[in-house]
Amino acid sequence: MPKVSSAPEDAYRFKGSFEEGWGTVVGASYLVFQFSPTKEAKGDRPAGSQDPPQLMCKLEIQRYADGDGNKHPSPPEEVLLAIQKSDKMTGELTACHPGKYPDGNVEGDPEDMGGALGAEGDTLFAMQDGYAISDKCKYMRFTASLQEKGFKPAILKRTWAADLVGLYAFFKNVQVKGGSAEFDGTAFVVDKIVRFPYEKSAAGDAAKGGKGKPAAASKPAAPAPDSAAAFNKAKEDTAKAQFLFDADEIVMAVLTETLAPAKTGQTLKDLKKVRLESLMALNKHKPAVDAANKKAVMDAMTETKLQEIGEATGVFTVADDGSVTFA
Numbered sequence: 001m002p003k004v005s006s007a008p009e010d011a012y013r014f015k016g017s018f019e020e021g022w023g024t025v026v027g028a029s030y031l032v033f034q035f036s037p038t039k040e041a042k043g044d045r046p047a048g049s050q051d052p053p054q055l056m057c058k059l060e061i062q063r064y065a066d067g068d069g070n071k072h073p074s075p076p077e078e079v080l081l082a083i084q085k086s087d088k089m090t091g092e093l094t095a096c097h098p099g100k101y102p103d104g105n106v107e108g109d110p111e112d113m114g115g116a117l118g119a120e121g122d123t124l125f126a127m128q129d130g131y132a133i134s135d136k137c138k139y140m141r142f143t144a145s146l147q148e149k150g151f152k153p154a155i156l157k158r159t160w161a162a163d164l165v166g167l168y169a170f171f172k173n174v175q176v177k178g179g180s181a182e183f184d185g186t187a188f189v190v191d192k193i194v195r196f197p198y199e200k201s202a203a204g205d206a207a208k209g210g211k212g213k214p215a216a217a218s219k220p221a222a223p224a225p226d227s228a229a230a231f232n233k234a235k236e237d238t239a240k241a242q243f244l245f246d247a248d249e250i251v252m253a254v255l256t257e258t259l260a261p262a263k264t265g266q267t268l269k270d271l272k273k274v275r276l277e278s279l280m281a282l283n284k285h286k287p288a289v290d291a292a293n294k295k296a297v298m299d300a301m302t303e304t305k306l307q308e309i310g311e312a313t314g315v316f317t318v319a320d321d322g323s324v325t326f327a
Helices: 138-148 153-158 225-244 247-262 271-282 291-300 303-313
Strands: 021-033 054-064 077-085 096-100 123-126 168-175 186-195 316-318 324-326
Touching: 021 077, 021 096, 021 291, 054 096, 054 138, 077 138, 138 153, 138 186, 247 271, 247 291, 247 303, 271 291, 271 303, 271 324, 303 316
Parallel strands: none
Antiparallel strands: 021 054, 021 168, 054 077, 096 123, 168 186, 316 324
């Protein structure tokens, strides 16, 4: 079993809560999380009481000043959306755990990442036949709002965290009926989407809204000169970024500049393992890959492409048994 550190520097730190505003999802995962004990008494709960661990969806959202592509300088903030509470008798998660699609293959069966505190994965793993997420939990209220605004149901059925990365929307908290001790009476939802994460092009950021259909750009309300200039600049910047973006070049950079130095002299089992490590290295790569382009890079990061780049650059060699040795 992997060891767990008790050192303060290795502790998980909650990075605040994204309450409302424009933002882009730059990270997503499913994890087992436990909130800290309460500092003050509230209702019938004494100070120091603590809820058992819960299964959550964690979203990292980069705040934007508006829906026109103007990024806010603040660091990404986090939102935790409850999915499943622990069993009241055992205090353990017995219905569902974080899961992981091997090599990011969403057509395969996910692996169980366990129910221990801190367990994390890119999907969910049902522990019981017929398990279904309650429609009253915060996570499902969030996905319901996505679908209402035009998000493809077929994508949501995959339950792959990477499918949420790149979502550019206006987020907000709303009051809902049905609040109880079991389910919170608030919901974190999207009010408008300007870019769906599965869209290959980011060119419509400044001109899309609502359900993802192009806004009536040909008949806009006459903007003030300053706002018109800002609108045109946003479109020009987006077009430039799209022109300069090359997924294969970024795959090469991630492999040669981030993964290879970390794996010097090591041998990995096969190219599948190389791809998995490359996907993880993508999140650590500097400069960071723009959220709008991340999915395209992941799609381009195939075993064939990695082998082609690795052998052409001398980063690694592939043996007859399929093992991969880094230089």
